Amino acid sequence: MAEQVPRAGFAALLGRPNAGKSTLLNRLLGEKLAIVTARPQTTRSRLLGILQHGSAQILLLDTPGLHAGRRRLDAALNKLVAEAADGCDVACLLADPAGGWPPDLEELRGRLAALGKPTLLVATKLDLPASAAAPWPPRGTGPDGAALRVSARTGKGVPELLDAIAVRLPESPPLYPSDQLSDRPLRFLAAELVREAAFEALEQELPYALAVEVVEWDEAHPERVRIRANLIVERVSQRRIAIGAGGAMIKRIGTQARLELERLLGRRVHLELWAKVDPRWSRSPNRLKSLGYS
Numbered sequence: 001m002a003e004q005v006p007r008a009g010f011a012a013l014l015g016r017p018n019a020g021k022s023t024l025l026n027r028l029l030g031e032k033l034a035i036v037t038a039r040p041q042t043t044r045s046r047l048l049g050i051l052q053h054g055s056a057q058i059l060l061l062d063t064p065g066l067h068a069g070r071r072r073l074d075a076a077l078n079k080l081v082a083e084a085a086d087g088c089d090v091a092c093l094l095a096d097p098a099g100g101w102p103p104d105l106e107e108l109r110g111r112l113a114a115l116g117k118p119t120l121l122v123a124t125k126l127d128l129p130a131s132a133a134a135p136w137p138p139r140g141t142g143p144d145g146a147a148l149r150v151s152a153r154t155g156k157g158v159p160e161l162l163d164a165i166a167v168r169l170p171e172s173p174p175l176y177p178s179d180q181l182s183d184r185p186l187r188f189l190a191a192e193l194v195r196e197a198a199f200e201a202l203e204q205e206l207p208y209a210l211a212v213e214v215v216e217w218d219e220a221h222p223e224r225v226r227i228r229a230n231l232i233v234e235r236v237s238q239r240r241i242a243i244g245a246g247g248a249m250i251k252r253i254g255t256q257a258r259l260e261l262e263r264l265l266g267r268r269v270h271l272e273l274w275a276k277v278d279p280r281w282s283r284s285p286n287r288l289k290s291l292g293y294s
């Protein structure tokens with residue numbers, strides 16, 4: 001029988017880069033909130049998605065992938081992951097089973113167990129034969145985690161995952177207004193969509209060194225929103241790549257980003273993109289903060 005007690009709380013999606021956390025967040029919400037790319041380390045901040053499931057309000061937290069980098073940005077991201085893990089009511093540890101069970105995830109699982117946190121072990125990418133064929137739950141993870149398999153691509157296993165999260169949340173009235181989708185302002189989501197378009201267009205040419213800031217947002221025109229954004233890179237050579245021959249690259253990024261922004265805002269968008277050099281952006285605590293990464 002369906003449970004009627006109102007519940008509410010935070011469910012963190014945790015895992016290595018590329019495990020499929022952001023894709024799953026979008027699938028669980030039924031909306032594209034988080035950006036997704038084929039390259040690891042796409043997510044750089046904690047992103048809250050708010051969802052009603054039966055009588056439970058699930059506050060889903062997308063997080064950056066756990067990784068061992070030593071740059072200031074890496075440290076800031078891993079701190080966000082640790083905070084999300086410690087602060088959540090239910091932890092979902094995600095891994096593509098085709099890649100095995102990573103030691104840092106096992107370490108995190110141990111820490112969550114010591115804290116007494118309800119933990120779900122979630123195998124992702126069930127639609128891929130290699131992932132579906134790999135054993136789950138991983139050996140040696142002990143009996144304390146409930147194990148599930150999902151595909152964010154097809155939606156298989158998603159209702160079961162939502163049920164499993166909901167029953168583990170504390171009894172509580174809703175914590176956010178029921179019509180709110182996220183805790184992030186549109187301006188931040190817009191900057192993320194531009195970053196996604198840039199990551200896709202630039203492929204491997206600009207590995208990590210790109211950030212986006214929205215510097216102007218003008219709704220004075222009744223029919224369209226005018227947005228000006230900077231692509232921030234660390235070197236002059238990277239700026240040249242981001243602009244491309246005759247401006248072709250930045251134009252391509254702008255066109256793709258504009259389509260996504262129009263979908264997000266439900267309005268026509270005039271997007272102006274500039275490429276800027278800031279050699280210190282990923283090392284400056286203030287900069288990381290103003291970009292929403294810490």
Ligand SMILES: Nc1nc2c(ncn2[C@@H]2O[C@H](COP(=O)(O)OP(=O)(O)OP(=O)(O)O)[C@@H](O)[C@H]2O)c(=O)[nH]1
Pocket residue numbers: 015016017018019020021022023024035036037038039040041042043044063064065066124125126127128150151152153154
């Ligand atoms: N086939 C398949 N691919 C998936 C699925 N979920 C995610 N992917 C792909 O896996 C890649 C990484 O997905 P993301 O959702 O960005 O992964 P993430 O865990 O958020 O990665 P970071 O933000 O880098 O930590 C993308 O190319 C996705 O399209 C799935 O259920 N099936």
Ligand SMILES: [Mg+2]
Pocket residue numbers: 021022023034035036042043063064065
């Ligand atoms: Mg992500």
